[in-house]
Amino acid sequence: MARVYNFSAGPSMLPEPVLKTAQAELLDYHGSGQSVMEMSHRSKWFDEIIQNTEAAMRRVLNVPDNYKIGFFQGGATQQFAMVPLNFMTTGTADYLVTGNFSKKAAEEGAKFGTARIAASSKDRNFTYIPDVKAVEYDPNASYIHICQNNTIFGTRFVEVPQVEGIPLVADMSSMIFSEPVDVTKYGCIYFGVQKNVAPAGMAVAIIREDLLGHSAKGIAPEKIPTMMNYTTLLKSNSMYNTPPCWCIYMTGLVMDYLEKEVGGLTEMQKINEAKAKVLYDYLDSQDFYHNPVEHRYRSIMNVTFTSPTPELDKEFCAAAADAGFVNLKGHRLVGGMRASIYNAMPPKAIDELVVFMEQFRKEHAGQ
Ligand SMILES: Cc1ncc(COP(=O)(O)O)c(C=O)c1O
Structure with missing residues (x-):
């Protein structure tokens, strides 16, 4: 399974x-x-x-x-x-x-x-x-x-x-x-x-x-x-x-x-901050994806981002789902993508998501 x-x-x-x-x-x-x-x-x-x-x-x-x-x-x-x-x-x-x-x-x-x-x-x-x-x-x-x-x-x-x-x-x-x-x-x-x-x-x-x-x-x-x-x-x-x-x-x-x-909420926070950092650091390292939130107020639970066009957003979500990353479609009020990375999301999922995002970027940048 x-x-x-x-x-x-x-x-x-x-x-x-x-x-x-x-x-x-x-x-x-x-x-x-x-x-x-x-x-x-x-x-x-x-x-x-x-x-x-x-x-x-x-x-x-x-x-x-x-x-x-x-x-x-x-x-x-x-x-x-x-x-x-x-x-x-x-x-x-x-x-x-x-x-x-x-x-x-x-x-x-x-x-x-x-x-x-x-x-x-x-x-x-x-x-x-x-x-x-x-x-x-x-x-x-x-x-x-x-x-x-x-x-x-x-x-x-x-x-x-x-x-x-x-x-x-x-x-x-x-x-x-x-x-x-x-x-x-x-x-x-x-x-x-x-x-x-x-x-x-x-x-x-x-x-x-x-x-x-x-x-x-x-x-x-x-x-x-x-x-x-x-x-x-x-x-x-x-x-x-x-x-x-x-x-x-x-x-x-x-x-x-x-x-x-987990060992309590201080430990949980460390894990969550580290997970969010991996994703935000990646988002900030390139200009294909974009997160619009003022850095100080960025959520460590819900990370939003867009690709250059709504068509590519759609393609991204479909390709991600095929690769085992499901429900990344953003809320209809915001569009784009949203990765909700609550407590139960394992850190390795974020590492793997970033690898997938980079692969998708390489294949679609400049299109
Ligand atoms: C911050 C926040 N408040 C309220 C709600 C609404 O919750 P419920 O569907 O349990 O009524 C949600 C649901 O997603 C939420 O994210």
């Missing part, structure tokens, strides 16, 4: 040892005689799974005790609405729009109050991140929202807004667990799991306790739909209803892998 190098932006590759453990435990989880897919979420086995998953996530990400962790259905997109519904207590919040997902988050926010665009990088097609220190924040904002890594445009925040008394809320869907994060800088961190954590079907939110128990201005806390209410869901430890059991189990396996096989 030949496995391909899958450069998809999400769902994405999972670490092979994790897939093998899942396979080994598929029919009989730890002597239960059942698959995790089949067992009751109220069983002692699943209770242990969810508790261990949360505990491991706390260790890996160094989550302080005054933060709750919740496992929710609805993906990151549902978080775009849950955040304002639960946290927009003053009726207004500041959004930094640095790509498509932060724009969508702001649009959801505007359904519950004022989602003020405090800064945007649209003027240069989202190829940079605004200087967070130069932004004028609204002192009345309930929170400041950012998307820490912009999956489509291949940019990332290297510094985050810090305003006394205003919590920072971050969508970390496409960079979570790729590097250490100082959780104390945030009021709420959320992410869809389908890139660096687990199969699709779940979002995780990590929320500072003092932000719970409230609601958007004009909406009483008890009027928040139950499945959108962080306080209710967290009070029942993500078990108000049937949780995404398989995703929680797989998340636990990935946490184990990060702790025991």
